[in-house]
Amino acid sequence: MRIGQLSAECDCPVETIRYYEKIGLLPQAVRRANGYRSYDEMHRKWLQFILRSRALGFNQDEVRRLTDLAHQQRPACADVYKLLDEHINNVLSKVRELKRMQQALSRLQAQCHDGTLHDCPVIDELMG
Amino acid sequence: MRIGQLSAECDCPVETIRYYEKIGLLPQAVRRANGYRSYDEMHRKWLQFILRSRALGFNQDEVRRLTDLAHQQRPACADVYKLLDEHINNVLSKVRELKRMQQALSRLQAQCHDGTLHDCPVIDELMG
DNA sequence: GCTTGACCTTGTAGTAACTACAGGGTCTAG
């Protein structure tokens, strides 16, 4: 399978696949005689592993640790659990932060009344 | 007031102040004979405006639009309201996205049972 | 045989929003 097909199957841009290979997240593709990258099922699995992890919000470093764990012959669940737990906490604090923002924004918005005023109270509030 | 004092008063790194000036968010500082930047209350107000906006999650482009609106002699509340409304929607969709992640992560974590297993089911699930 | 077009290659530069130097100048206190 060439890179275009892998890209289509995994719904991941070609550039991203090359990028993951370059930074060592994805195992190196085998090269054909003409220099084209050649992929098999194993590569597809790894790419999907990465994409799923990214979709769950893991950053590159965390994905790397996950793939390292996954590469072990008997992945230690305790290590994965720890990574997962830390990440869930990070996600939860982001949610809290965003909710805090959202409430502050809604309070600000409420001062706009009908949004028809001039000399906006929101601007005044932000100026302090 | 020199940059260090402004930095301390606004709890904002010196580099960030210089950066905001460079990208044109913060009005240019007056320069003393020795080349040092000199700030007054007006600058402090603007910096705090920017910092408050950033703390509410507005990005640089949005902050720029906010400061542009704020610079008007009679800021149009309707425009501010629109910006605010769009931003609140962005924040809300980020919250939804993160909650979706969090639920998926918790479901994954639940498969870990006590986190003592080898041959981790989480890895298996991510591999698909 | 030749060209067209889809596909592939590399490498570099751009994005957001800063942060971290390196290499230097200025000023005040001891």
Added chain:
DNA sequence: CTAGACCCTGTAGTTACTACAAGGTCAAGC
């Protein structure tokens, strides 16, 4: 007169890609 705190500029690094530019490869059609 020197040590230390402060200031200056400019450049490079960060994250996680994305977007070219400039070129090579290959199959199909004329």
